[in-house]
Amino acid sequence: MNPPILQFVWRGEIVTMHNIAPTRTLLQLLREDLAHSATKEGCNEGDCGACTVVLADLQDDQISYRAVNSCIKMAHAINGMALWTAAELAAVDGTAHPVQQALHQCHASQCGFCTPGFAMSLFGLYQNRVLQDQPVSRTEAQEALSGNLCRCTGYRPILDAAEQMGALPRVYLDETRLRRQLASIAPANRSWEAACSYDAPTRLDALLAARAARPQAQLVAGCTDVGLWVNKLHMEFAQVLDLTRVAELKTITVQDGHTVIGTAVSLNDAFAALELDRPQLHAFFSRFAGLPVRNAGTLGGNIANGSPIGDSMPLLIALRASVVLMSLRGQRELPLEALYTGYRKNVMAADEVLAFVRVPLPQTDEWLGAYKVSKRTEDDISAVCLAIKLQVHDGRVTQASIGVGGVAATPVRARQTEAALTGQAWTQDVVNEAKACLRSEFQPISDMRASAAYRTQVLGNLLQRFWLENQGAAEVSLAALTLAGENA
Ligand SMILES: Cc1cc2nc3c(=O)[nH]c(=O)nc-3n(C[C@H](O)[C@H](O)[C@H](O)COP(=O)(O)OP(=O)(O)OC[C@H]3O[C@@H](n4cnc5c(N)ncnc54)[C@H](O)[C@@H]3O)c2cc1C
Ligand code: FES
Ligand code: FES
Known part of the structure; x- marks a missing residue:
């Protein structure tokens, strides 16, 4: 089974790559296939942030930016997106980006190994807050940098830089051109007949058909668990089925007294939706991994992975949440705790996917x-x-x-x-x-x-x-x- 063509926007141009194996990580693609050493490898398991890059995609014609760990991201997962590494922040004439200027002015780097990762987390914050005219508080900076480790500089100057970057003359990306490029490489829906080694259907019926046709394919969402199986346990998968492009699963709606969260929604967006009704949960959610992991991982992945030390499940059990499992045969809904039958075992059949998580809205006196x-x-x-x-x-x-x-x-x-x-x-x-x-x-x-x-x-x-x-x-x-x- 052939790997599909991989296309993404990088350095302002559309890059097209062939024959990229389904479990090739984005970091391997950058450092080995593209000989691009600006993005560093530290832990190779999502823990240190040295490999952080920023991705952008089109959502309802809006460009959305997020910092993620490239070491646990499958390369094919960025198909149709735009990518930035620390080497693409400066202007063509070499003028440093405000993020870089601020890091420099605040003396926020010593050995510099962590710095490309910090710069990218800050770039994500710059795009999402500074350019939206929202000031960056110390607390927000800390949350944005929660997935980045620095072992020699210390965090104070880095946090100073996060606050300072907004005070520098602004630098905007050419979003009109970017939007055009992203639209031109938007992945079309692939049906299961056109099976390839990395399949990322864009519609639910195609996902369910692919799941039924190839139950042996490794189902992935954000890959923040599966990425470690590849890097640390050296697992290889001949076929990967990625559900994060499925439009129906990217939704958050309110139905019949429930917040209904699709399983392609990132942890960060899911938590934001739950926080709207229960703001007191913010502190708890901000303790879940670091922001790049929350930007990539999903609530569905956390639940399906079923780790006894997974953090969202105790909360969802207390909230009496339920899960909706779907297959071509139909759908069923069960209380979240009824999903599990043993250590990392659950009742999901080989052709089923976890499609939605339904969380009851708060009662007034809870x-x-x-x-x-x-x-x-x-x-x-x-x-x-x-x-x-x-x-x-x-x-x-x-x-x-x-x-x-x-x-x-x-x-x-x-x-x-x-x-x-x-x-x-x-x-x-x-x-x-x-x-x-x-x-x-x-x-x-x-x-x-x-x-x-x-x-x-x-x-x-x-x-x-x-x-x-x-x-x-x-x-x-x-x-x-x-x-x-x-x-x-
Ligand atoms: C550095 C780091 C820190 C972390 N910190 C935390 C933490 O603080 N708390 C915590 O709970 N977890 C933590 N995790 C674990 C991980 O981030 C979460 O479990 C995450 O929610 C997994 O989601 P995912 O979308 O990345 O799943 P994936 O890795 O894509 O998939 C995980 C498993 O779930 C299955 N799966 C995914 N989606 C579905 C679906 N819709 N239907 C059926 N099966 C599905 C996959 O087949 C796979 O078996 C951390 C991970 C890393 C790397
Ligand atoms: S190399 Fe440490 S998070 Fe990726
Ligand atoms: S500057 Fe050395 S690890 Fe951060």
């Missing part, structure tokens, strides 16, 4: 808490994750919904603790009983992230934190929470 305990604040995986949704009427708990990660082979619902709370008075005594119940409900394992005893202890501590927040008695920072968890 109280929601979501907590992630990890060793690092940013870009780290959970040791324990707990999400609780509670409704209390006249001092009594009328509904309790609890999702937990890091304590079992799958993300789980804490049914016994829910039962221990429901119908009870909302008091410290009842919370103490619920804490004991929660600690005994699961038998977590010890691993490199945390011991079983630590996880058990922290579970109850998080419920106590929820109670304190509910009483308005605690203003515990996330940093303090992590510390408390570590010391527990």
